Amino acid sequence: MMRSFTPSRLTLARKRRGMTKKALAEAVGVSDRILTEYEAGRKQPTSATLILLAEELKFPQAFFSRPDADEFPLGAASFRALSTVTSRQRDQATAAGELAFSLADWIDDRFENLPKPDIPRLRGIDPETAAEFVRREWGLGERSIRNVIHLLEARGVRVFSLAEECAEVDAYSCWRKSSNLKQKAPFVFLNTMKSAEHSRMDAAHELGHLVLHWRHETPRGREVEMEANAFASAFLMPQDSIKANAPRGGTLNQMIAAKRLWGVSVAALVYRMHKLGLLTDWQYRALYIELGKKGYRKNEPNEIERETSQVLAKVFNALRVDGISKADVARDLCLPVEELNKLVFGLVITGLEGEADAASLEIKGQPNLRLV
Numbered sequence: 001m002m003r004s005f006t007p008s009r010l011t012l013a014r015k016r017r018g019m020t021k022k023a024l025a026e027a028v029g030v031s032d033r034i035l036t037e038y039e040a041g042r043k044q045p046t047s048a049t050l051i052l053l054a055e056e057l058k059f060p061q062a063f064f065s066r067p068d069a070d071e072f073p074l075g076a077a078s079f080r081a082l083s084t085v086t087s088r089q090r091d092q093a094t095a096a097g098e099l100a101f102s103l104a105d106w107i108d109d110r111f112e113n114l115p116k117p118d119i120p121r122l123r124g125i126d127p128e129t130a131a132e133f134v135r136r137e138w139g140l141g142e143r144s145i146r147n148v149i150h151l152l153e154a155r156g157v158r159v160f161s162l163a164e165e166c167a168e169v170d171a172y173s174c175w176r177k178s179s180n181l182k183q184k185a186p187f188v189f190l191n192t193m194k195s196a197e198h199s200r201m202d203a204a205h206e207l208g209h210l211v212l213h214w215r216h217e218t219p220r221g222r223e224v225e226m227e228a229n230a231f232a233s234a235f236l237m238p239q240d241s242i243k244a245n246a247p248r249g250g251t252l253n254q255m256i257a258a259k260r261l262w263g264v265s266v267a268a269l270v271y272r273m274h275k276l277g278l279l280t281d282w283q284y285r286a287l288y289i290e291l292g293k294k295g296y297r298k299n300e301p302n303e304i305e306r307e308t309s310q311v312l313a314k315v316f317n318a319l320r321v322d323g324i325s326k327a328d329v330a331r332d333l334c335l336p337v338e339e340l341n342k343l344v345f346g347l348v349i350t351g352l353e354g355e356a357d358a359a360s361l362e363i364k365g366q367p368n369l370r371l372v
Contacts (some may be wrong), residue, residue: 118157192346
């Protein structure tokens with residue numbers, strides 16, 4: 001007799017693979033109507049059909065009998081350039097988010113002393129003022145932020161990677177209520193295929209959404225994206241710091257050298273300086289033309305070191321020490337091991353079974369994680 005079947009798990013796996021109902025139905029030899037019946041819960045696949053579905057979708061059969069996954073709060077998620085992201089790409093990205101929720105819950109169940117959410121929720125404040133408020137609340141002053149991911153994690157943000165199938169999606173974020181926490185937890189998903197500078201800006205942009213747009217229940221529009229951009233720019237490049245330290249000559253080489261102080265792209269620094277009146281309109285246009293000619297809008301010159309996750313590194317290092325492998329975690333979650341790798345790709349340098357020195361993974365000012 002076939003084990004219980006959870007229809008939403010079939011939908012989740014199909015979307016994760018970027019497949020339409022028609023394509024999946026054809027691949028396993030059933031009609032579109034029958035597959036729709038499976039996903040609606042009005043019919044159950046036979047054991048033989050379930051084997052074919054699992055093989056085609058590359059998920060363990062046990063995945064399809066697990067309880068319903070938390071549905072991704074699409075209305076509360078921020079998607080940059082939503083008009084250019086296809087529904088397939090959006091579905092793949094949010095399906096990755098649902099898998100990340102499962103991994104986050106698994107970690108919450110097994111570890112103590114994970115940082116608790118501590119993100120200011122502001123409303124009706126302009127982005128520049130909001131960024132100044134958050135920096136003041138977090139005791140950052142005007143100094144440069146050494147590692148944005150570490151900072152977010154220390155404030156309870158759960159940071160995961162977007163898989164390579166979702167490379168067209170810049171980043172997104174959401175608030176999510178889990179059974180493990182009494183309060184909603186903030187999640188940020190970063191495209192780790194981009195330059196280190198762009199990933200830092202993406203992380204700050206998503207923080208802007210979490211701070212400014214936490215009440216939104218509908219997909220983001222151009223206005224809120226511009227607000228998040230303004231927040232990120234002010235958060236990473238405080239105006240007093242820029243006015244005191246930015247180059248005055250306005251040459252591209254000066255900008256490339258100076259950008260490392262704030263860990264931003266040269267284009268972001270040029271934009272911020274123009275916004276603060278430190279570059280004339282003519283200088284701004286000339287620099288952007290030169291950036292385009294040299295290909296620096298896509299390929300960042302003098303790139304900084306990529307940021308990684310301290311929390312995920314500490315978690316998987318502790319598991320390794322305790323004899324728990326990535327295969328064990330995947331088996332518990334009924335996921336392919338490849339899916340775990342994608343959720344942390346670019347965020348854990350040594351991989352899930354690395355030999356990282358635990359002392360080097362310390363979150364300053366935060367208690368050590370402890371495996372329960």
